[in-house]
Amino acid sequence: MICNLSRRRFLTSVAGAIALARIPALIASPSNRDLITKVIPASGDPLAVIGMGTWRTFNVGHDPVLIEQRTEVLKAFFQHGGELVDSSPMYGSAEAVLGKALAALNRHEDVFAATKIWTRGKQDGIEQVEELERLWGLDRFELLQIHNLLDWRVHMDTLKQMRADGKVRYIGITTSHGRRLDDFEDIMASEPLDFVQLTYNVLDRWAEERLLPLARERGIAVIANRPFQGGQLFSRFQSQPLPAWAGEAGVSNWAEFFLKFIVSHPAVTCAIPATTSVEHMNENMGAQFGMLPDADQREQMARYVREL
Amino acid sequence: MEYALSDLIMFTPEVYLRLFIRFNEAVWPVQLLALAAGVAIPVLLTRQSMMARKLAVALLSLAWIACGFGFMGNFYAPINWPVAYFGYAFAGQALLIAAVAGAWQPPVRWSPVGQRGKALIALWLLMLLVLPWLTVAAASDGRALPFFALTPDLTVLGSILATTLVPRAVRWLLLLIPIVWCGFSALTLLALGLPFPIIVPLAGLLAAAVAFFLPDA
Numbered sequence: 001m002i003c004n005l006s007r008r009r010f011l012t013s014v015a016g017a018i019a020l021a022r023i024p025a026l027i028a029s030p031s032n033r034d035l036i037t038k039v040i041p042a043s044g045d046p047l048a049v050i051g052m053g054t055w056r057t058f059n060v061g062h063d064p065v066l067i068e069q070r071t072e073v074l075k076a077f078f079q080h081g082g083e084l085v086d087s088s089p090m091y092g093s094a095e096a097v098l099g100k101a102l103a104a105l106n107r108h109e110d111v112f113a114a115t116k117i118w119t120r121g122k123q124d125g126i127e128q129v130e131e132l133e134r135l136w137g138l139d140r141f142e143l144l145q146i147h148n149l150l151d152w153r154v155h156m157d158t159l160k161q162m163r164a165d166g167k168v169r170y171i172g173i174t175t176s177h178g179r180r181l182d183d184f185e186d187i188m189a190s191e192p193l194d195f196v197q198l199t200y201n202v203l204d205r206w207a208e209e210r211l212l213p214l215a216r217e218r219g220i221a222v223i224a225n226r227p228f229q230g231g232q233l234f235s236r237f238q239s240q241p242l243p244a245w246a247g248e249a250g251v252s253n254w255a256e257f258f259l260k261f262i263v264s265h266p267a268v269t270c271a272i273p274a275t276t277s278v279e280h281m282n283e284n285m286g287a288q289f290g291m292l293p294d295a296d297q298r299e300q301m302a303r304y305v306r307e308l
Numbered sequence: 309m310e311y312a313l314s315d316l317i318m319f320t321p322e323v324y325l326r327l328f329i330r331f332n333e334a335v336w337p338v339q340l341l342a343l344a345a346g347v348a349i350p351v352l353l354t355r356q357s358m359m360a361r362k363l364a365v366a367l368l369s370l371a372w373i374a375c376g377f378g379f380m381g382n383f384y385a386p387i388n389w390p391v392a393y394f395g396y397a398f399a400g401q402a403l404l405i406a407a408v409a410g411a412w413q414p415p416v417r418w419s420p421v422g423q424r425g426k427a428l429i430a431l432w433l434l435m436l437l438v439l440p441w442l443t444v445a446a447a448s449d450g451r452a453l454p455f456f457a458l459t460p461d462l463t464v465l466g467s468i469l470a471t472t473l474v475p476r477a478v479r480w481l482l483l484l485i486p487i488v489w490c491g492f493s494a495l496t497l498l499a500l501g502l503p504f505p506i507i508v509p510l511a512g513l514l515a516a517a518v519a520f521f522l523p524d525a
Contacts (some may be wrong), residue, residue, distance in 0.1 A: 061386040063326055092387045102333045177311055230315060272373045276320060 023105075034082045036288045038269045041219035042170060042194040047112065050282075050288040052077050053225060053274035058101075059092035063155050069276070071101040072101030076278045077123040078105065078136070079305055080285030084112040086145050086197070086223065086272045089128060092155075095135040103137055111274055112197075112221070116147035116174060125155045143195055145172040149187070163194075170194035176225055178206055185210055189192050200224040200268065201233065202261045202305050212267035219267040224262045227272060233258055236308075243304050249293035252286065259287035259299050261275055264294075317499040318348050318482040324500055325447035327383045328454050333383040335378065345371060348464070349366040350429065353418040353473060360416065365410040368467055371457035372402035376432070379459050386447060388496070393481070401485040405467070408481055415473035416525050417496045424525060428469060431515070432463045435465050439511070442504040466488050487516050505508065 003108070037046035052074070060066035089096050095115065101110050115132050117125045129144060144162065146155045153175060159171040172195030175184050186198060188211065196215060200207045215222045227233060238254055251257045255273070258301045262271045285293070294300060332339065347365050352364035376398030382512045385392035395459040409415055419425040436456050443454050471482045490512035497506035 056320055059387050060323050061319075061327070061383065063323065063330055066323060066326065090318070094318075140357055162314060177315070230312075276322070 007285055034289065036263070036290075036292060038220045038221075038263070040194070040269060042049070042221065047221070047270055048081050048083045048288050049072055050080075050082060050259060050270075050285055051086060051112070051114075051223065051270045051272040052082055053272035054085065054087040054094040054098060055091055055225075055274050056092035057274040057276045058097045059085065059099055061093050067097055068104075069098055070097055071104045072100070072278050073104055073275060073281050074101045074107070076281040076283065078107055078110060080282070081288065082285060083110070084114055084143075084223070084270050084272065086114040086225075087144075088116040089132060090116070090147060095292055098136050099135045099137045108137055112143070113141045114143035114145065115141055116145045117159075118147040118149040118150060120154075122154050122158055125151070126156050127188075129168075133247070140166075141168050143170040143172060144168045145174045145195065145197055147174055149173060149175065149183055152183075152187065160192065170221075172220075173224075174194055174198070174223075174225070178204070181206075181211070185214060188214050188218060188220060193218070195221045195223060195269075197223040197272075199226045199273075200262055200265070201229055202258055202294055202302055203229060203233065203304070205243075208265070212265060216267045222267050224268050224271040227262050227271040228255075238307060240308050243300075245300070249297040249301065250291035251293070253283055255283040256287045257301065259284060260292055261298060263287065264292040264298055309462075313495065313499040314501075315491060317388075317496065320387055321446075321500045323387055323397075324502070325443070325449070325452050327379070327387075328358065328443060328452040329449060331379050331383050332451055332453065333461070334383075339453075339455050339458065342374075342455040343436075346456040349413065349466070349470065350432050350490070353415060354420050356417060356424075361415050362410055364470075365405060365415065367408070367457075368470060369402040369406045371463050372398045372405065374458055375460045375463045376402070382498065384460075390492070394460075394492065396402060397485050397507065401467075401482075404485075405482060408478055409471075412480045414473075415470065418473055419525070428472065431469055432466065435462055435469065438474060439508050440464070442507055446502050446504045448477050460489060461493055461505070462510065464493075465508055465512040465515060468519055470514055472522055473525065474520045476522065479519060483516050486512060 036049045038049055060070060085098065087098055089095060099286045103113060109190050113136055117128055119125055119128050133140065144159055159168065162168045162205055163171050172193050173184065173187055174197035176199045178199060198207050198211060212222065233256060242251065242254065242257060246257065249260065251260055259271050259273065262268055275281050275284060315426065349364045349367050351482065352360045355361060376395040380391050380395040380398060385395060418428060420429060440454050440462060444450055444452050454462055456466050468486050471479055474482065490509040493509040494513065495505055
């Protein structure tokens with residue numbers, strides 16, 4: 001991001017009906033349905049509900065063939081109105097590959113760039129952010145998160161200062177697999193967070209008990225990771241038919257089923273599926289168009305999957 | 309929710325298998341030298357001349373350095389950060405091999421006539437010429453052929469076989485890093501769901517166990 005009024009922010013700030021007009025591909029899409037966005041409580045800005053994770057998928061090293069292929073995946077993501085891309089220095093070469101893909105697509109101003117600090121110590125944390133900005137080719141990130149609460153007390157002070165200085169827009173913390181939930185909840189309750197990232201999907205619903213209600217209460221945006229349980233949901237259910245009532249819930253394939261279940265939770269702002277395939281990206285992005293299931297339909301979805 | 313082994317792996321099987329393709333494209337025709345070294349090492353070890361056997365040890369040391377700084381440092385480490393540390397460990401193992409088997413306790417002559425010598429030849433040929441095709445089978449691409457002296461699993465397995473020629477009293481020194489690598493590699497390949505290539509590090513672990521207890525020739 002070069003200045004506060006970037007192209008992405010300008011466009012997202014006039015979302016709603018204009019959201020369709022800002023991405024020509026949407027106008028050209030066969031369905032021509034409405035882009036689903038949620039509001040980031042800290043700013044009131046809208047955010048497209050389907051983001052992109054990079055765990056495993058963008059760690060391709062220096063492989064030029066795979067870098068080009070992943071660039072196509074990212075291109076499809078943007079063509080469908082995707083905004084938030086999430087990564088971490090833990091994911092090997094993923095951030096360097098993202099940087100190359102963003103440069104090839106010339107999309108630095110369109111991405112809602114989210115990454116994590118994954119190191120110990122104040123100075124190492126600051127240097128890691130600088131290195132990640134260089135890898136992504138950005139002047140600053142939209143969102144910096146503390147990966148799995150690693151050395152979180154030290155990094156929290158750093159992030160709050162960076163936000164105050166305008167060096168990052170939002171700050172947050174992450175967990176996955178339900179690790180350190182008590183600590184996570186305590187930090188949510190006590191620190192001025194803009195975002196949290198946690199595992200939430202149609203089978204892993206422990207966040208509904210305390211964390212999601214707390215996020216709503218505290219005005220914290222929620223990013224749901226592992227929306228497909230690392231791909232296991234497809235392995236288990238893809239061979240099964242969708243329920244007959246899927247269309248009524250706005251669902252036309254399993255990817256939409258899993259993703260719309262997640263983002264229809266009132267506390268969830270965005271889900272971040274990861275994929276290596278343009279075809280799968282197209283399916284995933286279908287989940288941010290059309291209608292979302294209501295509360296009764298969500299329970300029906302969860303019950304259907306449990307009973308399969 | 310508990311972590312599964314696969315949750316700890318940050319890359320896909322496709323990316324791993326393409327490492328071999330990219331590496332082979334990048335270093336060609338060094339593979340021919342590696343193949344020559346794979347033949348020369350057992351031949352030199354069968355010689356009466358101590359100098360010839362020390363030359364074999366030197367070639368083995370070079371193989372570890374080539375693996376550590378070539379395939380591992382430049383290709384594998386960028387997608388799997390622990391491999392960067394293993395790259396340095398491989399360089400350390402090269403020095404260890406040179407110090408222990410090259411100077412302190414040189415290998416005995418590899419007798420190709422006895423049962424033990426014949427078994428060792430069979431295992432060496434298996435390592436050099438047969439096991440590499442397991443990676444090719446996994447990749448469904450002949451360009452993914454790994455080579456002894458260039459890629460780690462085969463180099464480690466070959467080295468464990470050669471270790472049986474050094475006195476048992478010091479053999480364990482040369483087995484530590486190979487055992488750790490084989491365990492790491494086997495777990496990685498298990499997490500990636502690659503049943504064919506995993507056979508090589510598992511064979512390495514089995515060979516290391518045998519080598520640890522095998523009496524001196």
